Amino acid sequence: MKTNxxxxxxxxxxxxxxxxxxxxxxxxxxxxxxxxxxxxxKTGKFQSTVDLSQGNNSITIVATNSYGISTSKVLTINGK
Structure with missing residues (x-):
C-alpha cells in the first residue's frame, strides 16, 4: 500500500x-x-510530516504557550 x-x-x-x-x-x-x-x-518555525489515509484527513495543529493558552488550526486534506 502506497503511503501519502x-x-x-x-x-x-x-x-x-x-x-x-x-x-x-x-x-x-x-x-x-x-x-x-x-x-x-529557535525562531518558532515548526514542521511535521504526516501520513495520510485514503480520503479526507483532518489535521489539527495546536500551539500552546507557557501559560497553557492554546490556539489551533484545522486543515482537511484528501489522501489518494
Missing part, C-alpha cells in the same frame, strides 16, 4: 509547544487518532 505524506509547516512564538493531530479533532470520526511530533527551531 504531507509536511505541515508554520511559525509560532519561540518556546511554544506545537502538536499535530491526524483525524483526532472530530469526535464523530471512527478513524484512529495519531499525534505527530514537531520540530521547532
Amino acid at each position: 505524506q504531507v509536511t505541515v509547516q508554520g511559525i509560532t512564538q519561540p518556546g511554544n509547544l506545537v502538536q499535530v493531530f491526524l483525524n483526532g479533532s472530530n469526535a464523530s470520526t471512527k478513524m484512529k487518532s495519531h499525534v505527530y511530533q514537531t520540530t521547532i527551531d
Whole structure:
C-alpha cells in the first residue's frame, strides 16, 4: 500500500509547544487518532510530516504557550 505524506509547516512564538493531530479533532470520526511530533527551531518555525489515509484527513495543529493558552488550526486534506 502506497503511503501519502504531507509536511505541515508554520511559525509560532519561540518556546511554544506545537502538536499535530491526524483525524483526532472530530469526535464523530471512527478513524484512529495519531499525534505527530514537531520540530521547532529557535525562531518558532515548526514542521511535521504526516501520513495520510485514503480520503479526507483532518489535521489539527495546536500551539500552546507557557501559560497553557492554546490556539489551533484545522486543515482537511484528501489522501489518494
